[in-house]
Amino acid sequence: MSILKGACVVAQSGGPTAVINASAWGAITAALENEHITRVLGAAHGILGVLGDVLYDMSEEDPAELVKMKHTPSSALGSCRYKLADPDEDDTDYARMLATFRKYNVRYFFYNGGNDSMDTCNKISKYCQRQNYECRIIGIPKTIDNDLYGTDHCPGYGSAAKYIATSCMEVWHDAHVYDTGMITILEIMGRHAGWLTGASALACHAGAGPDLIYLPEIPFDMEMFLEDVIAVYKHKGKVLVAASEGIKDSAGQFVAEYGTRLHEHDSFGHTQLGGLAATLAAIVKGRTGAKVRGIEFSLLQRCAAHCASLTDIEESVAAGRAAVERAVAGETDLMVAFRCEREGGYKCEIELLPLDIVANTEKKLPREWISPSGNGLEEQFIEYALPLIQGDTPMARRNGLPNFAKLRKVKAGA
């Protein structure tokens, strides 16, 4: 092992999850404990904090507050959605970044994010190498979308899945209370992959889930959908539908965007703004005359720390810690990933994958995990997802409400 002494930067990127702070906490505490890491810096708003030299000194934080990051949703350091240019075309950002790295002697960079963040890690790493600046760079995955290639699952997914399945069960009970007909349409996140919407099938497994589930992996056919809904409605008098915000028809158009088109034709009802649930609800109402309700889980599903999965929290912390330990041990240009076994009990091991394998590839739900008719999930999905939602958050509460971390964010001087 080659010893490299210097400061580290921990940064967070992309959309919030319930556990991205758990990973950051894992990385920060492992770094604070590590003798080779001379200083632990947190970047304000991801890579923007590095570009703009807004770094927080994590040793200035009260450890009692810092530990609450394990159960605090969203990104405690702040996040960004910033895509670096191709350094061959414009290396301005890279030069500024390297200047910050040199200023604080940053030799370790840990980036906590999704696809784009892995791409950013990859670009920074290559630039540093070309400039002969030694910096070890490890990506720590997070995305509720669960669409990162190469890892069994992503930190953040288990908690979102647990919230979605729990909420589906509760809505199921709500929707079955009256003696009258009712069609309820749930809109669940996931623009390109059906992992989140698929999680509603866990509620079916628990006996109170959707009758029909529509994923972006399967081209959406409005007539077939209406037939499905009407068939269940005739049979049961109640229908619970879970649909991904990202479902598209065979022409590739998002169904959520039908509103504009409907406005022109005006055959199904009124113009829609406000997404898929409202659009589908209006169409189903127009066709059936039934009482129809559209519900958007909205961003509650990505930040519901109060319903986080303990498994997800613990794995997220472990991913953050592993990033630091493996970097200090000499590894770089990698992303932390999970390799899991489910037969004979769930086991999750950490492995590291090359960044360029991971970046910019989206993992979809396998076709064979989706029912042949395309409107439900198979047992393989349940076996896959169930271990990821186990255990409840031990989040501290104060006065009946979550006791979330409040960081001091003391700006680092050089």
Place this chain on the structure above:
Amino acid sequence: MSILKGACVVAQSGGPTAVINASAWGAITAALENEHITRVLGAAHGILGVLGDVLYDMSEEDPAELVKMKHTPSSALGSCRYKLADPDEDDTDYARMLATFRKYNVRYFFYNGGNDSMDTCNKISKYCQRQNYECRIIGIPKTIDNDLYGTDHCPGYGSAAKYIATSCMEVWHDAHVYDTGMITILEIMGRHAGWLTGASALACHAGAGPDLIYLPEIPFDMEMFLEDVIAVYKHKGKVLVAASEGIKDSAGQFVAEYGTRLHEHDSFGHTQLGGLAATLAAIVKGRTGAKVRGIEFSLLQRCAAHCASLTDIEESVAAGRAAVERAVAGETDLMVAFRCEREGGYKCEIELLPLDIVANTEKKLPREWISPSGNGLEEQFIEYALPLIQGDTPMARRNGLPNFAKLRKVKAGA
């Protein structure tokens, strides 16, 4: 005490809450244990089950399943929204009801519901008296809206308030993650009273709540609202707004219904369906050009048993038990109510109120609990609401998800 032996009927009415089943469980178990109650019947879908003679024999239920009702949302027996006619105009329903009562020798009727249910209790009671049929009738309140007159608060409110405050805190964290401007508008239930939307102020008290809160008690002025929002936006770059679905302008029109009007004028944007959050979001976006997001908490807030208040659960059970015990002790024509003290620690005692005082009167938030500017809550409200959200549900879980009650629902024979 005059001894009255006979069967009892427990029935549930109105919209779901997280704890209406906790009250039903309290009543059912107290009745099963009571020597004067010869049989415990559950009515399918509230009063409809009595009218249609669809009654379940609660002694046929597995006690291990029955006890899960304490943590199961919505109405396990089924609910209804059925308003009885004035018996002087049409006594058909009353005659059918009395026939069912006679058939099973029902001498106790416990109705778990809101305003309308208390009115129903009152009517049934008077009818039975006129027919010289002795039946003791006690109402058990429930409504997330918290608008029942005469009681400090209603079972169901504390759990909804806890969910709303928790979700507001989580959305606050989500909304503050980026370095860019953002206005988020939360739509919260409560058509006529601001108790639920007011609960968002508990999140402010915990340091992560809305900047502005709009309640139905205060006539809504769009220009003042836009001024408020713009002022906060200029100052902080982020705005979190909580608005009740029931806000009305000074002309008495629901703001949620502006969509139709906007369509005619088309000055603010496009036509809206989908309620207040979308309507306000479009208007604010049109005026400010900022990134604006509308989020409807929707019915998740009324059935979120996973985030229920332990205080609410325990008080709901106690309300159900008290109804049975007091009826057996000879009381009738009353509603269970809470009388609470907050100074020197929270104390909640049960008292019984005459049904005709309670029925058909709505309790609003006192004006002095709302800030003078009308867009926030005062400390008095926090002191009122905070004790009601204390403690977390001990809900059993299985496989990482709620383990809700599944009743056998064995139909009672005469």
